[in-house]
Amino acid sequence: MAQYTTVNGSVALITIQNPPVNALRAAVREGLFNAIQKASSDPLVRSVVLSGQNGTFCGGADIKEFGNVSSMSGPLLVEVFALMETSMKPVVAAIEGFALGGGLELALACHYRIGHSKARVGLPEVNLGLFPGRQVIAGEALKLGLLDRVTDHNTVDTALAFAKSVEGKPLDNRRLGNRPCPPLENMDAFFEEAMKRVRSRARGASAPVVCVQAVRGAATLPFHKGMELEKVLLGTLFNSGQAQASQYCFFAERAGARWSMPSGARWDTCRALSISTAAVIGLGTMGRGITVALARAGLSVVAVETQEHQLAEAQRVVSHMLKGGGQVSYSSDLQAAAEVDLVVEAVFEDMALKEKLFKLLSSICKPGTLLATNTSTLDIDRLASCTRDPQLVVGMHFFAPAHMMRLLEVVYGPRSSPEAVATAMQLGKRMGKVSVAVGNCPGFVGNRMLKPYLEQAYFLLEEGATPELVDAALEEFGFPMGVFRMTDLSGLDVGWRIRKEEGLTGPDVPAGQPTRSRHGHRYSPLGDLMCERGRYGQKSGRGWYLYDKPGGRVARSDPWLRNFLEEYRVRNALVARPIHRQEVLERCLYAIINEGFRILDDGIAASPQNIDAIYVFGYGWPKHRGGPMFYAGQVGLARVLEGLERYHLAHPDVPHLEPSSLLRRLVASGSPPIHKWNQMVKGHRSQL
Numbered sequence: 226m227a228q229y230t231t232v233n234g235s236v237a238l239i240t241i242q243n244p245p246v247n248a249l250r251a252a253v254r255e256g257l258f259n260a261i262q263k264a265s266s267d268p269l270v271r272s273v274v275l276s277g278q279n280g281t282f283c284g285g286a287d288i289k290e291f292g293n294v295s296s297m298s299g300p301l302l303v304e305v306f307a308l309m310e311t312s313m314k315p316v317v318a319a320i321e322g323f324a325l326g327g328g329l330e331l332a333l334a335c336h337y338r339i340g341h342s343k344a345r346v347g348l349p350e351v352n353l354g355l356f357p358g359r360q361v362i363a364g365e366a367l368k369l370g371l372l373d374r375v376t377d378h379n380t381v382d383t384a385l386a387f388a389k390s391v392e393g394k395p396l397d398n399r400r401l402g403n404r405p406c407p408p409l410e411n412m413d414a415f416f417e418e419a420m421k422r423v424r425s426r427a428r429g430a431s432a433p434v435v436c437v438q439a440v441r442g443a444a445t446l447p448f449h450k451g452m453e454l455e456k457v458l459l460g461t462l463f464n465s466g467q468a469q470a471s472q473y474c475f476f477a478e479r480a481g482a483r484w485s486m487p488s489g490a491r492w493d494t495c496r497a498l499s500i501s502t503a504a505v506i507g508l509g510t511m512g513r514g515i516t517v518a519l520a521r522a523g524l525s526v527v528a529v530e531t532q533e534h535q536l537a538e539a540q541r542v543v544s545h546m547l548k549g550g551g552q553v554s555y556s557s558d559l560q561a562a563a564e565v566d567l568v569v570e571a572v573f574e575d576m577a578l579k580e581k582l583f584k585l586l587s588s589i590c591k592p593g594t595l596l597a598t599n600t601s602t603l604d605i606d607r608l609a610s611c612t613r614d615p616q617l618v619v620g621m622h623f624f625a626p627a628h629m630m631r632l633l634e635v636v637y638g639p640r641s642s643p644e645a646v647a648t649a650m651q652l653g654k655r656m657g658k659v660s661v662a663v664g665n666c667p668g669f670v671g672n673r674m675l676k677p678y679l680e681q682a683y684f685l686l687e688e689g690a691t692p693e694l695v696d697a698a699l700e701e702f703g704f705p706m707g708v709f710r711m712t713d714l715s716g717l718d719v720g721w722r723i724r725k726e727e728g729l730t731g732p733d734v735p736a737g738q739p740t741r742s743r744h745g746h747r748y749s750p751l752g753d754l755m756c757e758r759g760r761y762g763q764k765s766g767r768g769w770y771l772y773d774k775p776g777g778r779v780a781r782s783d784p785w786l787r788n789f790l791e792e793y794r795v796r797n798a799l800v801a802r803p804i805h806r807q808e809v810l811e812r813c814l815y816a817i818i819n820e821g822f823r824i825l826d827d828g829i830a831a832s833p834q835n836i837d838a839i840y841v842f843g844y845g846w847p848k849h850r851g852g853p854m855f856y857a858g859q860v861g862l863a864r865v866l867e868g869l870e871r872y873h874l875a876h877p878d879v880p881h882l883e884p885s886s887l888l889r890r891l892v893a894s895g896s897p898p899i900h901k902w903n904q905m906v907k908g909h910r911s912q913l
């Protein structure tokens with residue numbers, strides 16, 4: 226756990242050994258404690274170098290130990306730090322790879338720090354519901370005074386030579402606890418302003434706010450008092466559900482990589498195809514973002530758009546985004562895709578158009594080309610059936626803006642081969658995405674769950690709510706945008722087109738259909754009515770809110786909308802009633818959760834973690850709430866079930882509010898913890 230050797234006669238070299246990231250689990254802390262004591266008591270040792278094996282200094286405290294009593298065994302981290310800092314022999318940290326969280330604190334407890342130029346240091350625990358903040362590269366860390374020296378050579382050798390050079394030198398001013406915090410003018414005003422800004426950005430997350438309190442303590446109190454305050458604050462965070470939720474997200478983010486398919490195919494038994502060239506077909510907003518994401522991942526990309534003016538505009542925008550990096554060529558001819566390894570289709574969400582395109586691509590592309598569609602909802606298998614090799618067809622559902630959003634839904638149809646899925650998943654990794662493999666159904670996972678959410682939002686408007694009220698409740702919960710601001714941003718016409726495809730609105734609706742009912746279920750035509758009036762959201766300058774111009778970003782309440790809703794209610798004999806925040810949250814969020822349980826039971830998602838990763842990284846679900854399925858567990862499954870039963874009783878014509886069978890089974894079996902839910906799924910399949 227901590228290897229101890231003596232080098233150059235007088236330098237003790239301690240190497241942390243805990244792959245893959247040298248996390249500071251109990252055995253490592255114990256090993257470090259013993260090693261420092263040994264170095265201190267060996268009269269031949271005059272200095273110490275601390276490093277990590279395999280080019281990695283330390284990834285911090287072991288997150289798996291949090292909330293686990295076994296983490297209480299062995300010395301505490303602060304005891305290891307204190308022993309190091311008070312050592313009478315100079316201790317030098319040799320930082321390669323990264324020193325993060327407790328890993329950086331360990332380095333700070335050393336008297337000197339040498340970092341490789343490519344090393345990253347930082348305190349990213351805010352992402353785990355603990356404080357503090359961001360990561361920096363070695364050069365910046367040197368400027369900030371976090372490192373004493375940066376090297377391009379072998380870091381451990383450099384540190385060993387450095388340690389030798391400081392043997393016997395006084396250490397008092399090298400001990401962090403002895404260094405006063407530089408005074409700051411207007412300290413109070415500074416922290417008040419910082420707190421104001423952090424609070425407004427934190428959207429209900431405690432860690433960033435508590436972090437400001439801790440930094441204020443560090444800057445204004447004597448060292449030991451600051452440490453005491455930090456301990457108290459850390460305790461409150463550790464015991465908050467938010468820290469658990471964020472730590473759950475850390476592992477959910479990584480769990481998608483261990484994908485499996487109902488056939489039994491899995492991440493560790495399938496080989497990905499080799500992909501070095503790609504074509505992106507259709508250069509609207511999505512196609513442009515996908516081109517950038519693929520080019521940045523090192524693929525040579527041909528971007529194809531049949532409309533010349535759109536092609537020229539896309540070329541300008543993509544070149545600007547890539548800033549000279551990336552290998553992209555442009556063509557208006559589909560034949561340009563003939564020799565590529567991968568095609569990503571990103572044309573309009575129109576099945577007939579996509580079918581025609583897949584048929585064409587199948588005849589143009591060389592055998593073995595992977596054909597991917599960026600559809601957000603359409604049937605992958607229907608597209609596959611238009612091709613020569615249906616096993617080479619998958620969905621790669623990107624999220625706008627595609628070069629920035631972390632999520633990639635990789636959708637497999639019944640005929641997609643494991644190799645095709647492995648290839649798409651590996652590409653996702655190359656692009657730095659959180660990739661999740663999901664089954665084929667309308668809307669897959671993310672958009673299938675979005676449907677009941679939007680539906681509830683529209684129903685709430687019918688019943689008396691306003692977009693402002695619904696959005697405020699959701700934003701207070703932690704979403705970056707409420708549902709109405711979000712749909713204004715993405716464009717109300719997107720859903721309109723899908724509803725037309727589904728025959729819910731437009732000319733295909735049979736004559737005589739009641740306005741607010743489809744197939745015997747409640748339906749709200751509000752979104753359709755908005756689009757019929759040209760209110761598409763930000764792009765048209767008017768949607769659920771008013772914007773100063775088409776494309777404007779600043780949303781204002783619109784008196785027109787208030788009148789429109791009032792007239793709509795009168796026309797449909799609806800009586801507005803007061804609606805409370807709690808009802809907004811329960812109806813919108815429980816509807817999402819309920820669909821999540823159905824998706825699990827149908828085998829469309831392989832685990833609740835996968836669903837949560839999709840919602841956190843693709844739909845803005847607040848990380849400190851852990852994703853919809855984790856949140857359901859925190860609220861209590863019985864309470865979610867009771868809420869759904871109550872709302873379904875009040876709205877029996879809304880099937881999305883009818884509690885799912887899996888939720889009922891889980892509650893009946895005593896609401897087991899989330900990692901056991903899969904055992905209750907129909908036709909349960911193990912993930913490991």
Ligand SMILES: CC/C=C\CC(=O)SCCNC(=O)CCNC(=O)[C@H](O)C(C)(C)COP(=O)(O)OP(=O)(O)OC[C@H]1O[C@@H](n2cnc3c(N)ncnc32)[C@H](O)[C@@H]1OP(=O)(O)O
Pocket residue numbers: 245246248284285286287288289302323325326327328349350353355476479480
């Ligand atoms: C009392 C509180 C004191 C201190 C607070 C802390 O120290 S909290 C921990 C602070 N550290 C972090 O937040 C770092 C988290 N890790 C990362 O950011 C990345 O993992 C890292 C270290 C940059 C490496 O990234 P890379 O892409 O190379 O690998 P990957 O993320 O896939 O991780 C590999 C496997 O290691 C597991 N892991 C990573 N960090 C930790 C950790 N600190 N504790 C436990 N396990 C960790 C990670 O889950 C991966 O395993 P897998 O089985 O695939 O999930």
